Amino acid sequence: MLRVGLTGGIGVGKSAVAQRLGHHGAVIIDADRLAREVVAAGTSGLAEVVEAFGAGVLTPEGDLDRPALGAKVFGDETARRRLEKIIHPRVRARTVEMTQSAPHDAIVVNDVPLLVEAGLPPTYHLVLVVETRRELRLERLHATRGMSADEALARIGAQADDARRRAVCDVVIANNGTVEQLHGQIDLLFRERLVPFEEHLRHGTSAPAGHELRIADPDPTWPGQAARLIARIRHALGADAEVEHIGSTAVPALPAKDVVDLMLAVRTLDEADALVPRLAAAGFPRREGEWADNARGMPGETWPKRLHGNADPGRPVNLHVRVTGSPGWRFALLMRDHLRAVPAAREEYAAAKARWAVEHSDRFAYGEAKEPWFDAEARAADDWAEETGWTPAK
Missing domain, CATH: 3.40.50.300 (P-loop containing nucleotide triphosphate hydrolases)
Known part of the structure; x- marks a missing residue:
């Protein structure tokens, strides 16, 4: 219903x-x-x-x-x-x-x-x-x-x-x-x-995202859209649910695929699995398959996570469910905050996005092309974190 x-x-x-x-x-x-x-x-x-x-x-x-x-x-x-x-x-x-x-x-x-x-x-x-x-x-x-x-x-x-x-x-x-x-x-x-x-x-299925790549101009309504989605998730899970707007749509003035990335922090993946029925009822069904983050130099090459989509065909969403403290959880918050705070890094990423979009018409190939840049961004963001005393939001 x-x-x-x-x-x-x-x-x-x-x-x-x-x-x-x-x-x-x-x-x-x-x-x-x-x-x-x-x-x-x-x-x-x-x-x-x-x-x-x-x-x-x-x-x-x-x-x-x-x-x-x-x-x-x-x-x-x-x-x-x-x-x-x-x-x-x-x-x-x-x-x-x-x-x-x-x-x-x-x-x-x-x-x-x-x-x-x-x-x-x-x-x-x-x-x-x-x-x-x-x-x-x-x-x-x-x-x-x-x-x-x-x-x-x-x-x-x-x-x-x-x-x-x-x-x-x-x-x-x-x-x-x-x-x-x-x-x-x-x-x-x-x-x-x-x-x-x-x-x-x-x-209990997500609206299909399709394979075609399209990079949209920065949309000032993205944060507001994310806030509405987060409010629904918190209504479903409780007001203390740790949900963040992450990814390119969370960075002002940055072009992005018109997909809102959100992150739900959990203590364990068993807890993530237990939340599946409530998230699905709220309109965020789990995407089938095994999903993992690149550890970006931390112990272990990958780190498992869960991924949910949106049943609403009018608003593509990736809801990443990650264990608090995991490499993917930390990198998502660090990259967002680094790009928000450092214009040069944000401009470099925007230029790289434009270049990759010309080279790749498929969003999966585009995603693979970004991996080397993410490795370099992880190192630069770590240096910035050490210089500024940045710590992940709690």
């Missing part, structure tokens, strides 16, 4: 995105709808709301008077938090029930307006955010909800802004055009990413 979070600010057209995903067969769990259901007439949720805020939040028919309740909590942080303590646990419980009742091969989309504010992104395999230009949002809120510009701006300002959402979301859906244009984006996303993601997740 693939769990997808869907969010976006008020007036962006998030419901239209959810409807189109539902059209393709996704199971939609609408947090707003559940929030209404758990305080419907006759529920324990409504009784608790009345106890907290008084009978003035009821209509003559005994239903919740939402405008009256809104007037009590909007702009009052204490009141808002009190209401959330009543509603949110009930919504979470219903969400769990609905998720567990979905088919095992379902794509479950949780439509959660305050997903970012609630710190929920790491709990999903993928997070989508819908964005719309502010002027369009104001027009829609006036047309559909009768809000004045001031009212709409106040509601927009009370939520996370676009930059905050983008920082923790994987896919941005722009809803500034026609319905047909929006549907085109959703259809492509569903077909090319969500469906194969779910299939790889269910079968």
Whole structure:
């Protein structure tokens, strides 16, 4: 089962995105709808709301008077938090029930307006955010909800802004055009990413990387992408999991294959093997085969490790699982920090990458061509470590 979070600010057209995903067969769990259901007439949720805020939040028919309740909590942080303590646990419980009742091969989309504010992104395999230009949002809120510009701006300002959402979301859906244009984006996303993601997740396989070599220009979003992946891994394994962003995408201004390299440190390879089911469930299945690091002059020619990939075809990942203190663990951290700190070394590596890319079109041949450079880098990085007193991050 693939769990997808869907969010976006008020007036962006998030419901239209959810409807189109539902059209393709996704199971939609609408947090707003559940929030209404758990305080419907006759529920324990409504009784608790009345106890907290008084009978003035009821209509003559005994239903919740939402405008009256809104007037009590909007702009009052204490009141808002009190209401959330009543509603949110009930919504979470219903969400769990609905998720567990979905088919095992379902794509479950949780439509959660305050997903970012609630710190929920790491709990999903993928997070989508819908964005719309502010002027369009104001027009829609006036047309559909009768809000004045001031009212709409106040509601927009009370939520996370676009930059905050983008920082923790994987896919941005722009809803500034026609319905047909929006549907085109959703259809492509569903077909090319969500469906194969779910299939790889269910079968415990990584999305194929392919053999063709392509070196990308430095991408300033790589560290943010790595941070989202690390947050998911820590959600799956525990907040104290030692996960680092390594490799070329971790070095600013360095061209690289568009593959995010991460490293999980473990005490033993038996511990690494025990983590396989949890990593696979989080979307990082183990790659079959025997994997080892070049010891780079340390005792033993190679040092074994485990390697995991990503079930998401939209974000290639190598998750190296290495024993703390092993040659590969140390070299990954040292090389990253050395290249970050020494511009000349970084520029030399970038030039070498450009040369190897011309000489080799296959990424495996490219990888072999880098080995002599890595040997020289290991020696230079060791000298730098001794000069600066560098030690591996703990």
